[in-house]
Amino acid sequence: MTVIDIPADSPFGIDNLPYGVFSTAGSAPRVGVRVADKVVDLSVVLGDEVFARPSLNDFMALGPQAWASARARIAASVRGEVPAHAVADLADVAMHLPIEVADYVDFYASEQHATNLGRLFRPDSAPLMPNWKHLPVGYHGRAGTVIVSGTDIVRPCGQRKSPAAPAPSFGPSQRVDIEAELGFIVGVPSEPGAVITPDEFAEHIFGAVVVNDWSARDIQAWEYVPLGPFLGKSFATSISPWVVPLAALEAARIDTPVQDPEPLPYLRGDQKWGLDVDLTVEWNGQLVSRPPYAQMYWSPAQMLAHTTINGAAARTGDLFASGTISGDRKDQRGAFIELTWGGAEPVEVNGEPRTFLEDGDEIAIAATAPGPGGSRIGFGEVRARILPATQAGR
Known part of the structure; x- marks a missing residue:
């Protein structure tokens, strides 16, 4: 387990938690959240298959109640300890198009x-x-x-x-x-x-x-x-x-x-x-x-x-x-x-x-x-x- 150091002045702190699609060497793209200078693998931390997919579309379609629930669970997780293998340095990941663009x-x-x-x-x-x-x-x-x-x-x-x-x-x-x-x-x-x-x-x-x-x-x-x-x-x-x-x-x-x-x-x-x-x-x-x-x-x-x-x-x-x-x-x-x-x-x-x-x-x-x-x-x-x-x- 590991604790993510979040500087008080980071624009990517608990109040933000932006979503993206990332991959690491030899792995498939999946959904993560940025916390300070780290990327947290949500398929691991939240254990939900919707975050193991290569775009945000399926998660976005779930609606505001699901968004709010996930956001609360992510905030609670990154305030404490998270599995070390679910955290990557921002410099070590490749970022992908986060959505399948419809129109x-x-x-x-x-x-x-x-x-x-x-x-x-x-x-x-x-x-x-x-x-x-x-x-x-x-x-x-x-x-x-x-x-x-x-x-x-x-x-x-x-x-x-x-x-x-x-x-x-x-x-x-x-x-x-x-x-x-x-x-x-x-x-x-x-x-x-x-x-x-x-x-x-x-x-x-x-x-x-x-x-x-x-x-x-x-x-x-x-x-x-x-x-x-x-x-x-x-x-x-x-x-x-x-x-x-x-x-x-x-x-x-x-x-x-x-x-x-x-x-x-x-x-x-x-x-x-x-x-x-x-x-x-x-x-x-x-x-x-x-x-x-x-x-x-x-x-x-x-x-x-x-x-x-x-x-x-x-x-x-x-x-x-x-x-x-x-x-x-x-x-x-x-x-x-x-x-x-x-x-x-x-x-x-x-x-x-x-x-x-x-x-x-x-x-x-x-x-x-x-x-x-x-x-x-x-x-x-x-x-x-x-x-x-x-x-x-x-």
């Missing part, structure tokens, strides 16, 4: 981000489209290209056309970008035709992850009219390996910014589901931005309500992301197209002026939130490196 939807919930992109793309028009403050705008992404942190990103190829070019050309994207976001994972599904209200959010959502929704801005700019993003977004979406349970975010719950005009009734609720989460973006090891999720206009509860209002079913493993998180200040912008104002205002990264991502660049996005008694809840990070397009034989 993936990306929203556009930051007023600052939407306003900045509107000014960049439509300088002679109002920055926000007429629908933006009436509904959470989103698009349906590609579930099959959601990948776990640490997976390298091959530079995508596609059609590009600059405004001055007489015709489109084909080749590697020259404007690969990031989008710093939070993602929310559905545990309990809904029936086709049913509607999930904003106040039913916690009955369905299991937890949250950090998301980097990679973007090829030159491909996106040429393709997105009239139907929206496609190849410029579908090549990769990275998520952090640790899923922070919704229960760990109670102290982070806040009101959203004032929503004016008042949303339609199906988007209203009595519960607060704004979240005070602070993100950091590092470019080749240098901190370049601190996006604040607290400023997001639409809450995740409103995003889920809007997703199901037409009768579309939510499924276990559905992932929906917030869209780029950006704040009022330049150093709070969560995408490089904003941070460099479309490439016109380079930022200095390790002494060099930079705009969009070059081959070999590495991006790390991390997040923390308030916890009980002044503690901090850690999400971990989502990290990846850009590889040349030629490495995929393109």
